[in-house]
Amino acid sequence: MEIFGIPHQAFLGQLMLGLVNGAFYAMLSLGLAVIFGLLDIVNFAHGALYMVGAFAAWIMLDKWGVNYWWALVLAPLAVGVLGALIERLFLKRLYGLDPLYGLLLTFGLSLILEGVFRTEYGVSGQAYSVPEQLAGATNLGFMILPNYRAWVVVASITVCLLTWFVIERTRLGAYLRAGTENAKLVQAFGVNVPVMVTLTYGAGAALAGLAGVLAAPVIQVTPLMGSNLIIVVFAVVVIGGMGSILGSVITGLLLGVIEGFTRVFYPEASAIVVFVIMAIVLVLRPAGLFGKEA
Amino acid sequence: MPANEFLRIENLNAWYGESHVLHGVNLTVNEGEVVSLLGRNGAGRTTTMRAIVGLTGRRTGSIRIRGTEAIKLPPHKVARLGVGYCPEERGIFASLSAEENLMLPPTVGPGGMGIAEIYDMFPNLKERASSPGTRLSGGEQQMLAVARILRTGARLLLLDEISEGLAPVIVQKLADMIRALKAKGYTIVLVEQNFRFAAPLADRFYVMEHGKIVREFEQSQLQDNMSMLQEYLGV
Amino acid sequence: MTTQSPTLAADVPASPSAQPAQGIGKTARYTYLALLAVALAAPAIGLYPVFMMKLLCFALFACAFNLLLGFTGLLSFGHAAFFGFSAYVTGWVIKAQGWTPELGLAAGIVTSALLGLVFGLVAIRRQGIYFAMITLALSQMVFFVCLQAKFTGGEDGLQGVPRGALFRLLPLEDDRVMYYVVLAIFLACFLGILRIVTSPFGQVLKMIRENEPRAISLGYQVDRYKLLAFVLSASLAGLAGSLKTLVMKFATLSDVHWSMSGEVILMSLLGGVGTFFGPVLGAGVVISLQDILADKVGEWVTVIIGAIFVVCVLAFRKGIVGELLALLERRRARKGA
Amino acid sequence: MAGEIILETKGLTKEFKGFVAVNNVDLQVRRGDIHALIGPNGAGKTTFFNLLTKFLPPTRGTITYAGQDITHEKPAQTARRGIVRSFQISAVFPHMTVLENVRAALQRNLGTSFHFWKPEKSLYHLHERARELLAQVDLQDFAEELTVNLPYGRKRALELATTMALEPDLMLLDEPTQGMGHEDVSRVTQLIKKVSAGRTILMVEHNMNVVSSIADRITVLQRGAVIADGPYSEVSKNPQVIEAYMGSADNELQGAH
Amino acid sequence: QSQSGPVRIGMITDMASLYADIDGPAGVEMVKWAVEDFGGKVLNRPIEVLSADHQNKADVAASKAREWIDSQNLAMLVGGTSSGTNLAMAGVTKEKKRPFISIGAGSARLTNEDCSPYTVHYAYDTVALAKVAGSALIKAGAKKWFFLTADYAFGQSLEADATKVIKENGGTVVGSVKHPLNASDFSSFLLQAQGSKADILAMANAGGDFVNAMKAAKEFGITKQMKVAGLLVFINDVHSIGLNSTEGLQLADSWYWNQDDESRKFAKRFFDKFKRMPSSLQAADYSATMNYLKAVQKVGTTDADKVMAELKSMKYNDFYQKNGSVRADGRMMHDMYLFQVKSPKESTTPWDYYKLMAKVPADQAFTTVAESKCSLLKK
Ligand SMILES: Nc1ncnc2c1ncn2[C@@H]1O[C@H](COP(=O)(O)OP(=O)(O)OP(=O)(O)O)[C@@H](O)[C@H]1O
Ligand SMILES: Nc1ncnc2c1ncn2[C@@H]1O[C@H](COP(=O)(O)OP(=O)(O)OP(=O)(O)O)[C@@H](O)[C@H]1O
Numbered sequence A: 001m002e003i004f005g006i007p008h009q010a011f012l013g014q015l016m017l018g019l020v021n022g023a024f025y026a027m028l029s030l031g032l033a034v035i036f037g038l039l040d041i042v043n044f045a046h047g048a049l050y051m052v053g054a055f056a057a058w059i060m061l062d063k064w065g066v067n068y069w070w071a072l073v074l075a076p077l078a079v080g081v082l083g084a085l086i087e088r089l090f091l092k093r094l095y096g097l098d099p100l101y102g103l104l105l106t107f108g109l110s111l112i113l114e115g116v117f118r119t120e121y122g123v124s125g126q127a128y129s130v131p132e133q134l135a136g137a138t139n140l141g142f143m144i145l146p147n148y149r150a151w152v153v154v155a156s157i158t159v160c161l162l163t164w165f166v167i168e169r170t171r172l173g174a175y176l177r178a179g180t181e182n183a184k185l186v187q188a189f190g191v192n193v194p195v196m197v198t199l200t201y202g203a204g205a206a207l208a209g210l211a212g213v214l215a216a217p218v219i220q221v222t223p224l225m226g227s228n229l230i231i232v233v234f235a236v237v238v239i240g241g242m243g244s245i246l247g248s249v250i251t252g253l254l255l256g257v258i259e260g261f262t263r264v265f266y267p268e269a270s271a272i273v274v275f276v277i278m279a280i281v282l283v284l285r286p287a288g289l290f291g292k293e294a
Numbered sequence B: 001m002p003a004n005e006f007l008r009i010e011n012l013n014a015w016y017g018e019s020h021v022l023h024g025v026n027l028t029v030n031e032g033e034v035v036s037l038l039g040r041n042g043a044g045r046t047t048t049m050r051a052i053v054g055l056t057g058r059r060t061g062s063i064r065i066r067g068t069e070a071i072k073l074p075p076h077k078v079a080r081l082g083v084g085y086c087p088e089e090r091g092i093f094a095s096l097s098a099e100e101n102l103m104l105p106p107t108v109g110p111g112g113m114g115i116a117e118i119y120d121m122f123p124n125l126k127e128r129a130s131s132p133g134t135r136l137s138g139g140e141q142q143m144l145a146v147a148r149i150l151r152t153g154a155r156l157l158l159l160d161e162i163s164e165g166l167a168p169v170i171v172q173k174l175a176d177m178i179r180a181l182k183a184k185g186y187t188i189v190l191v192e193q194n195f196r197f198a199a200p201l202a203d204r205f206y207v208m209e210h211g212k213i214v215r216e217f218e219q220s221q222l223q224d225n226m227s228m229l230q231e232y233l234g235v
Numbered sequence C: 001m002t003t004q005s006p007t008l009a010a011d012v013p014a015s016p017s018a019q020p021a022q023g024i025g026k027t028a029r030y031t032y033l034a035l036l037a038v039a040l041a042a043p044a045i046g047l048y049p050v051f052m053m054k055l056l057c058f059a060l061f062a063c064a065f066n067l068l069l070g071f072t073g074l075l076s077f078g079h080a081a082f083f084g085f086s087a088y089v090t091g092w093v094i095k096a097q098g099w100t101p102e103l104g105l106a107a108g109i110v111t112s113a114l115l116g117l118v119f120g121l122v123a124i125r126r127q128g129i130y131f132a133m134i135t136l137a138l139s140q141m142v143f144f145v146c147l148q149a150k151f152t153g154g155e156d157g158l159q160g161v162p163r164g165a166l167f168r169l170l171p172l173e174d175d176r177v178m179y180y181v182v183l184a185i186f187l188a189c190f191l192g193i194l195r196i197v198t199s200p201f202g203q204v205l206k207m208i209r210e211n212e213p214r215a216i217s218l219g220y221q222v223d224r225y226k227l228l229a230f231v232l233s234a235s236l237a238g239l240a241g242s243l244k245t246l247v248m249k250f251a252t253l254s255d256v257h258w259s260m261s262g263e264v265i266l267m268s269l270l271g272g273v274g275t276f277f278g279p280v281l282g283a284g285v286v287i288s289l290q291d292i293l294a295d296k297v298g299e300w301v302t303v304i305i306g307a308i309f310v311v312c313v314l315a316f317r318k319g320i321v322g323e324l325l326a327l328l329e330r331r332r333a334r335k336g337a
Numbered sequence D: 001m002a003g004e005i006i007l008e009t010k011g012l013t014k015e016f017k018g019f020v021a022v023n024n025v026d027l028q029v030r031r032g033d034i035h036a037l038i039g040p041n042g043a044g045k046t047t048f049f050n051l052l053t054k055f056l057p058p059t060r061g062t063i064t065y066a067g068q069d070i071t072h073e074k075p076a077q078t079a080r081r082g083i084v085r086s087f088q089i090s091a092v093f094p095h096m097t098v099l100e101n102v103r104a105a106l107q108r109n110l111g112t113s114f115h116f117w118k119p120e121k122s123l124y125h126l127h128e129r130a131r132e133l134l135a136q137v138d139l140q141d142f143a144e145e146l147t148v149n150l151p152y153g154r155k156r157a158l159e160l161a162t163t164m165a166l167e168p169d170l171m172l173l174d175e176p177t178q179g180m181g182h183e184d185v186s187r188v189t190q191l192i193k194k195v196s197a198g199r200t201i202l203m204v205e206h207n208m209n210v211v212s213s214i215a216d217r218i219t220v221l222q223r224g225a226v227i228a229d230g231p232y233s234e235v236s237k238n239p240q241v242i243e244a245y246m247g248s249a250d251n252e253l254q255g256a257h
Numbered sequence E: 001q002s003q004s005g006p007v008r009i010g011m012i013t014d015m016a017s018l019y020a021d022i023d024g025p026a027g028v029e030m031v032k033w034a035v036e037d038f039g040g041k042v043l044n045r046p047i048e049v050l051s052a053d054h055q056n057k058a059d060v061a062a063s064k065a066r067e068w069i070d071s072q073n074l075a076m077l078v079g080g081t082s083s084g085t086n087l088a089m090a091g092v093t094k095e096k097k098r099p100f101i102s103i104g105a106g107s108a109r110l111t112n113e114d115c116s117p118y119t120v121h122y123a124y125d126t127v128a129l130a131k132v133a134g135s136a137l138i139k140a141g142a143k144k145w146f147f148l149t150a151d152y153a154f155g156q157s158l159e160a161d162a163t164k165v166i167k168e169n170g171g172t173v174v175g176s177v178k179h180p181l182n183a184s185d186f187s188s189f190l191l192q193a194q195g196s197k198a199d200i201l202a203m204a205n206a207g208g209d210f211v212n213a214m215k216a217a218k219e220f221g222i223t224k225q226m227k228v229a230g231l232l233v234f235i236n237d238v239h240s241i242g243l244n245s246t247e248g249l250q251l252a253d254s255w256y257w258n259q260d261d262e263s264r265k266f267a268k269r270f271f272d273k274f275k276r277m278p279s280s281l282q283a284a285d286y287s288a289t290m291n292y293l294k295a296v297q298k299v300g301t302t303d304a305d306k307v308m309a310e311l312k313s314m315k316y317n318d319f320y321q322k323n324g325s326v327r328a329d330g331r332m333m334h335d336m337y338l339f340q341v342k343s344p345k346e347s348t349t350p351w352d353y354y355k356l357m358a359k360v361p362a363d364q365a366f367t368t369v370a371e372s373k374c375s376l377l378k379k
């Protein structure tokens, strides 16, 4: 049996792999969407924070023997704290200015973070091995799926849904959404907005950090891993439209899959397929797939 | 401090960035009183309210709310002293539904109005409850902005131009509402261009000009002061 | 958070006519004259001509970029695409097709104008950061095309482009001759940008920057104006790239890479967005810094560049020239008072 | 020419996800009138304006302007036909001078707006006309002032001058006196009266003083539908209008302000 | 070219990025060691070493080279890693007539269609990698090949060179998939390789791409189904992936630190300073500098043409190579080696990673005169 001219086994296999990549896109674009949606900052440093998350896990294992499961909690926490610091020290001073300044500032920060890790650890990359419990692979019949990758998909979708729930369905979420539009007023109602904003950025950063930890066993941990990814994730976000948190998650997964299939049919194009889709979507629907028309 | 003094402002100065807007405002509002601030466009009435809540830039002087000095407090702490603020520009949130907007402000004290009571007063809001906040009509947004702070149990209400953009019927309803609130012992500061709306409601009036209080008089002295108001407000 | 936000674009009066006093104008005039003198004498006073030419190319690139950001209020994060792609086109037509340098430059401008048109048509429909992100993504596409296409030589770059003779007359292989050609082109473009900004078209751009909905309600089809501004900026950026190919004799992927877009933003920001001379100064500082730093601090270059970015955004939003102008303005205001 | 219908809607309807905001509205505006649109909050007045200016597409119905069906035109096309809407919040270019603000509107008809190679001087001949327009709204003395520095009421005046520079046939004003002090209200009311000469004005206004003093004709909307239409004296006595909008009879003439 | 003042040797390489570990600052240090060991002076003129980071950008490399030659009177240039930058430097040195020794570049173009009278290509090239690894693997029974190729000039020429070798030796290429440079995820490509039923998966990529692909191959169980070969693998890559995932991998290189006593001596000195073992490139950096200085000493001038003539006529014997010689096209002809990565059990000491499988003599390893398009050879 064949689907689009490839054996259906390979087809299913590629679909699976697409989902794995999509899971990373989803988590990263989710974090970006949270930070952008709630704080109006295009967080260019998101890729760098992702990288820091992966490095944090690696350092924990390498230097202190902290295992994967602990790193899964501690590394995002560390990145979250770093994020909170960044918000307190830098971003705080930019509220009320053109959001483009936030973009430029975080761009600068990402250069700094990347540079620091580069001088410290070089670029060739550090290996982080898959935790024992998740080692090995399952033969799905149509492919051999490493257990770890299956875990990545499950973990990331769970996290995404949780985040969506908190933002769209809870009172805290309502404060956050309102704070985006008029932080001062929300504060005047009695909500401690400055702390909330710091925590939100921290949480967005922690999401990036978490994605980093999840990615560490899949790819080499290198200082450049974030900057390679961030632009694709930007495109994902533009395609999704930043209109809804859920939109960014769905778009992320979808694009992962599409990109996966491009690798089969026309591998040369796999690096740009996301951008091509972006251009097409923008022409047809300027606000993105899930964005609200302005 | 006398027990019934709810708000006491002394020598309040406030700035927006470089520009100095309030130049030593002094005023007091007693518990259960309705006080109206009158003045021309740009006299500084909105700024006074914003300064109380902590939304201007730098400010100096003293603002005591139920005896607590609030000049150094961040806005959320001021609100928790029992202050509810209805801003001039309404501040309805686009990403929240009308009902979410209504439910947004956290409770800052006991005795707030119930949802049913509020919907009773503004049936439009009930009808549009699930619409995004800013999709409401101008007037509906105004209603929402007022209704929102009635829920929180705030005892000091700062109402900035609440009759603005409302149909005459609704304005009448608002007037009734303010009387009802006063009867319940709320303390209210009213800023209004619409003098005819504010005149019968207020117990006391302050007149502002160039960021200063220039006159103060009671409801009973209203008639005597009409010519002065004519001069200040062009009423 | 969303409040009425001052934009990145000029706070500083853009058109000379809007500069109320003679004082600033005079200072500026003398400064320009002095700089022109230095530029003319550069080869004679021992400044390394290749370096000076590189600097001028980037200065032109930054000015082109600033035409868009500073005077139209659009932040493009994809200008490297025009700069880099034109660099390749010029290199290729000269090297592989044997075109003359002037035709090579023209080919570069035309290509980048067309590319700018395509970018513009896709991106103009969105504003602010969306615009920035879309241009970034589009430029990434161009990057991949350059990486893949045969004529660019992939990551080896397009090398050994002969400079030839301009109009079959001026032997550009001589660094000095080349330098004066580059300087002349730069000056022409600089003045051209001045003119664009103060032209009737420039007035419309100013309206769009100040209050876009209002411009729309006055009946201006703002997208078309933005598009033209984008195409103009792209063409000039392309010319800068083409010139660089001639100067350096090759075109490479780093010219199309998004970090180049970041660099040109840094140049404008550092020098002063929305000022005329800012981008030139910014380009000078960044290029010199890179030149010096690369050898002195090695791997820390990115960190330092990043730090400059952060400091600029936090403390010098107006950039060097912008802050200077503001200082003069304040002085004058105090004197006047 | 007076008496001729310049704008007409037939069965104009707008639904938002099942909610009918504008319901089957037939409206006729006569050339040269100041026509007021009033109604309770949420009646659909602003939505109706949005339909006329093409900011929203109608669900049903037609819009005819000067005999031509313009239902499906684009906002910019409508604007070029001479239907101009004034914005609620001061729509000016804050960092341009008052004169430049007006010139911005005049420049459009010059046809050189894409000429990026021409000097600014080529616009100077517009200054004369700009000053004339400024004089009409008493702003002649402020011509060189930066617009940010103007007080609120003057900004409204400037906005009117700019709007007039477009030579509109039909001006749509949405609550033009909202948020103004008494002096400004009467100034702007007089201004509207003044600029209405030779034009048609359709305005939404809650201030009954303004409406009663300048409107030639009034249409009352409620829940998206027209409930009354006619001169002020007639409409203000309509019991349905009083109940739905003006409130208890003793307030009738006094209005909200 | 002035014959007074210090003799300046410049080295331009990747100091901080992708290839900084295999050459980089340590490579520069090797040039300095060679200068020190030579005595710090030649022809009674002090020797100075300049170094610069090209950030893998050809334009940076070329402008630095041009600047040094224009304003520092550079005597000789050492080119570090990456083909693009080296081709650019070769262009400049050809125009300005200065000896250029390219160490880290893979592209065989340097001595083929883009050859220059002033270039010496010292360590390896893609042709050698393909010939050495390719023919050995086919002999070992790998007939059906599948390529995982980095989609840029270097990867493509590596694949093309290897394909030629495979066909000549009776093998077939059953498939090939190109991945973008710096791909983060190889699973999809590997799935395709898996479906191909090839005997061997050959990776025509380098650095981080190779490392990631290797890890994923292990994870997806590919290493169990087919042989995996790396066409350009440096010892640093093996170190960073670990023997667990690389065991059994066959690779070609020009030098290995543990191949003889001389090499071990050099390696120890290196290890004491850098806490890792030198790559073949770093060894070549030292060797090239040392031999250049010897040539200068011999001809008594730094004049480019005279030095080049000497470099092309002398014999090269040191810890890096035996009986090496530079051909007219600039190709350094020396033996190449095929290694296999040891299993963790076989590896007894730190960095004890390779066992020698075969030594391939220079004339079988590199482009032959007959194959070459370089005009310098045809005279
Ligand atoms: N954000 C701001 N930045 C700078 N100046 C401001 C700002 N907001 C208000 N002002 C200035 O402060 C002064 C007082 O304004 P305020 O809004 O308090 O007046 P008001 O009495 O409420 O008048 P209105 O009737 O217009 O609401 C005005 O001159 C105004 O221009
Ligand atoms: N985009 C929209 N989506 C959903 N509902 C809308 C939208 N725009 C308006 N409405 C609803 O349509 C009704 C009419 O709104 P509109 O703004 O036209 O009222 P209005 O007559 O201008 O009232 P006001 O006098 O209060 O400004 C309101 O109930 C409003 O909630």
Ligand SMILES: [Mg+2]
Pocket: B045, B046, B047, B088, B160
């Ligand atoms: Mg006010």
Ligand SMILES: [Mg+2]
Pocket: B137, B138, B139, D045, D046, D047
């Ligand atoms: Mg309305």
